[in-house]
Amino acid sequence: MTNEEAKRQFQAIFGEAGEQVLQRIESYSPRLVGHIYDYIAGNLYQDKSLDLRTRELCVISCLAAQGGLNEQLAVHVRTALRGGVKNEEIVSAIEAVGTYAGIPRALNALFTAIQIFEERNQ
Amino acid sequence: MTNEEAKRQFQAIFGEAGEQVLQRIESYSPRLVGHIYDYIAGNLYQDKSLDLRTRELCVISCLAAQGGLNEQLAVHVRTALRGGVKNEEIVSAIEAVGTYAGIPRALNALFTAIQIFEERNQ
């Protein structure tokens, strides 16, 4: 996949919210931005062992477990919802984070997810 | 669900490896063991918003991201495989952990997963 194709893949997967994250760092860290386009969008997300819905629920679990990553979590919640994941599937994955990484991490992830659910409802 | 039913659910979901973890703590922390039977097996895992396969891939992501939880990760890798998850789906979820929580966490999770894949191959 060429760099241009990878960039288009990135935009198709992560939309405007993802793109805005990269624009903030592009001129300072072209290496990291290039890596995100080429490896994440152009390679990792092209792996069809997991469908997009399962992948996004896994990434949401991974981000919520670590804590302090609300902005990135928001990008993946939006990507999941655009890909057809239902609110209650995201909630269920985060409830499991409560058990396996502590209730406070789950609460913070829910606050982020619910804010996005409600924006979309308006 | 009665406590006895929750205990049987636990055994059905997590098998012998899960049971052995709880036996090591049962006489010292009946509260935590009771909580694991009643809430995790009897409530969280009864939520059908996520099927068992998706749930286990999410929990594997959550554990791998935190690090230092190889024993618990092994229980969930075994549960996933017994539930029909394929090796390459687990590998794909862990590869995403490499991106979202660092390559070293992914390597450690892969070491644990691969050891279980190979035991089952023998």
Added chain:
Amino acid sequence: MTNEEAKRQFQAIFGEAGEQVLQRIESYSPRLVGHIYDYIAGNLYQDKSLDLRTRELCVISCLAAQGGLNEQLAVHVRTALRGGVKNEEIVSAIEAVGTYAGIPRALNALFTAIQIFEERNQ
């Protein structure tokens, strides 16, 4: 303990600040809210092996060590103070977090605690 009693226990222990946290997630994650009422308030906090003051200092240590959990830390600092824990006991527990989890985690926890100390002084 019935669900209603557990809910009253929760309100008695964590007060208005705790209640507000749960109201934000209640309609999306009744499972997690129910778990917090029934298990945390109705079971964990009923265990008298630790008195409330010691328990809250332990929970404050646990939250401060992980980082990124200021909102939950604030709830437990308020609960501790309402239960008669003195400012200097909380400061002393957080100073230990500086040694055992790094000075930056301790600084962040102190910022949160001091803000609450000062609100109560006014």
Added chain:
Amino acid sequence: MTNEEAKRQFQAIFGEAGEQVLQRIESYSPRLVGHIYDYIAGNLYQDKSLDLRTRELCVISCLAAQGGLNEQLAVHVRTALRGGVKNEEIVSAIEAVGTYAGIPRALNALFTAIQIFEERNQ
């Protein structure tokens, strides 16, 4: 407090298990060993805002929450028990870690604590 007094305080507080940890690093990192004697034993632990029993339960919570610190956790469980903390108080603090930092972190801390409880019973 002189360095020699701080060293004696350290030995009085943490015993042989603590001393062995420092002997492994002494010739390579005299700065860190000196810091542990002078600041931890000679200053932090001299602060009487928290009694030793409460302090150790807080430190156990702080270490258990972070994970991957079994050796240091063992030193503090031994210190707590020598200082008169009861097994069930340690278990209760770790059960709270299960809620506030995830069940897997609590399980690992319990494994470490129970091993020490059982050694002392023999």
Added chain:
Amino acid sequence: MTNEEAKRQFQAIFGEAGEQVLQRIESYSPRLVGHIYDYIAGNLYQDKSLDLRTRELCVISCLAAQGGLNEQLAVHVRTALRGGVKNEEIVSAIEAVGTYAGIPRALNALFTAIQIFEERNQ
């Protein structure tokens, strides 16, 4: 080194941004403030095994890897820049954090660093 000299060292190393952090906690936790002056500024930073530039890049890596420490990260980015570290050296260290602690931790650290780069450019 006397306490007064250590305090002057601290101000010389960390400047106004560092001093403001300590002023917020000084009256509540003189122990921690004293420790930061005496040990960090008066001892750790006097160790010439690492020059200031290398040390700050290491501390930036350590803070960025843990996450949720933006305020402390900002202090060390400013200290690094005042000490002659170039923007691209800080970016390169943070890019490595992306590989070894996950892309999201690196993105958050870059957001903090870039904001400081841009303030200084104005």
Added chain:
Amino acid sequence: MTNEEAKRQFQAIFGEAGEQVLQRIESYSPRLVGHIYDYIAGNLYQDKSLDLRTRELCVISCLAAQGGLNEQLAVHVRTALRGGVKNEEIVSAIEAVGTYAGIPRALNALFTAIQIFEERNQ
């Protein structure tokens, strides 16, 4: 850089210890192994904004701060030493981790580093 060149770069940088890590996962996760060759060895480590010595001290700080990554830490300590970093520089970076991520994380990293220092002395 071709894949073959990146692989040779990897071997030149990380030596036998690094190679052994990848051999354990190669047949299960060719994507992650390819990524490590191409991106880490072939791109990240080719960035000359940081020289190898500074880079390795930063990566050691990043790994030590997270905890539970002893095997990966060992690879980077060996790489640093082969590249001319002195024992006391590594010790100094880890002492800073004690301040910025907690003494226990620093102790564990020192145990790993000292074991390697001593193997090389024999």
